[in-house]
Amino acid sequence: MEPLQFHDVERFFQQYFPEDVATKLTETSKLGGVFFGDEHVAIFAELCGLSTDHPIVQKLRIPYIIFGKHYFMLDAVVDDHSSSSDVLYVTHILFATFYQIVSELMTSTTPEKAMACAQIMAKRIAENTMAVENELIFRATPDPIGKAEEYAMMVGRSNCTILFYEIMCFLNNMEPHPEIVEVLFDVVHYMQMGDDVGDWTDDFENNIWTPLLKECAKHLESTENVSRQDIECALFTTGVYENHLRNIILGMNGIEERLKQIPEVKSTGVVAWIDKKRKFAHQLLREAIGTKLTYLSNG
Numbered sequence: 001m002e003p004l005q006f007h008d009v010e011r012f013f014q015q016y017f018p019e020d021v022a023t024k025l026t027e028t029s030k031l032g033g034v035f036f037g038d039e040h041v042a043i044f045a046e047l048c049g050l051s052t053d054h055p056i057v058q059k060l061r062i063p064y065i066i067f068g069k070h071y072f073m074l075d076a077v078v079d080d081h082s083s084s085s086d087v088l089y090v091t092h093i094l095f096a097t098f099y100q101i102v103s104e105l106m107t108s109t110t111p112e113k114a115m116a117c118a119q120i121m122a123k124r125i126a127e128n129t130m131a132v133e134n135e136l137i138f139r140a141t142p143d144p145i146g147k148a149e150e151y152a153m154m155v156g157r158s159n160c161t162i163l164f165y166e167i168m169c170f171l172n173n174m175e176p177h178p179e180i181v182e183v184l185f186d187v188v189h190y191m192q193m194g195d196d197v198g199d200w201t202d203d204f205e206n207n208i209w210t211p212l213l214k215e216c217a218k219h220l221e222s223t224e225n226v227s228r229q230d231i232e233c234a235l236f237t238t239g240v241y242e243n244h245l246r247n248i249i250l251g252m253n254g255i256e257e258r259l260k261q262i263p264e265v266k267s268t269g270v271v272a273w274i275d276k277k278r279k280f281a282h283q284l285l286r287e288a289i290g291t292k293l294t295y296l297s298n299g
Helices: 006-014 019-027 038-047 055-078 085-108 111-138 147-157 160-171 178-198 200-205 211-217 228-237 240-260 268-298
Strands: none
Touching (some): 006 019, 038 055, 038 160, 038 268, 055 085, 055 160, 085 111, 085 160, 111 147, 111 160, 160 178, 178 200, 178 268, 200 211, 200 228, 228 240, 228 268, 240 268
């Protein structure tokens, strides 16, 4: 797909926001020179059996940016990166805008598909709300949580990818493939695990006990007055860091194998995207070993 142009996205935002807000939202929706999430739309299109120039795909490109922006801004508030009430207000408008756009597009489908789409949107948003509420509770302490609770919390927090795939399916008058939905849940899970690796210092400083930091806490003599040095010691001397990255890499490998078992669905885009993330995890693992050796030599 041809890259989205700044003025096209800005003009779209201006339909729903004041001009200065629309410009700011457009500017902050770019990452590395491209609009955040736009590459995902082509992946979803392939999973739905649609060409990237199909009208459904083209009509959903900017709405997906809006939807992703909603989740991104909500994450920032939850992670204490932003506490502005204005941000929360904007996230509500972003979601309402996305819902309005999808509702208008659904008028071209059957009533049954439109109802199914509305129901799945309600379900995924409820899951997201519950995941955010649970995370605010669970992350407050280093106490461990069950794997099932951890999984539901991590994928529910970032389930916009799953929901967008489901919406695109309904707009194409097809049912979401249940195995693809399961795969996307796992993709989100491993991506969240990867975020924990990259953000552990900020998470610790903000007293956010992610699953990675909770795993570190298991190796501490006490979880009272834990210092950054305590966490570093657990990360780099007990194998927590390497095991975490290893689980991500093995998980990505497993996802690729599962996709091969669904021959009726084209998934080359997903596989390529997973391969890129897996290579990045390998790079982090190599860096982790170097960091560990440096840490031990300075110990």
